[in-house]
Amino acid sequence: MESGNFTLNELYKSANDMCLKHWGVEYSDQIELVHTNWSVQNAVFIYDRGTGERIIRMSTKRNAIRSKEGVLQSLLHELVHWRLHLQGLPCRDEDPEFIEECINVGANISLAKKAQLAFEQFMLERKTT
Numbered sequence: 001m002e003s004g005n006f007t008l009n010e011l012y013k014s015a016n017d018m019c020l021k022h023w024g025v026e027y028s029d030q031i032e033l034v035h036t037n038w039s040v041q042n043a044v045f046i047y048d049r050g051t052g053e054r055i056i057r058m059s060t061k062r063n064a065i066r067s068k069e070g071v072l073q074s075l076l077h078e079l080v081h082w083r084l085h086l087q088g089l090p091c092r093d094e095d096p097e098f099i100e101e102c103i104n105v106g107a108n109i110s111l112a113k114k115a116q117l118a119f120e121q122f123m124l125e126r127k128t129t
């Protein structure tokens, strides 16, 4: 397995590539790499109400023990949060708009129970309409 220990520049480049591919725009916000050991999360999207900054945060230690594909999948998932947030659309893991966009671009759905239930509901409703 090739390690997902990307440099910050590589993460920016990948984020740009994915944003251009899926939405025709560049990634215009921040990515932060912290060095903390994370056990329960792979990445997180943060909106700072105070400064208005949007940040995707990842951990070098976490990324290093994951595969390249896994890290890029996590980055794409956070980019969906970013994209919808930028457009002022609902962007929580359990929002139907978020789930739909994840399906469109091939991003993972959160494993959190609320999100999984919302995903099941979304698929059920899609079948019946």
Ligand SMILES: [Zn+2]
Binding pocket: 077, 081, 093, 110
């Ligand atoms: Zn999420």
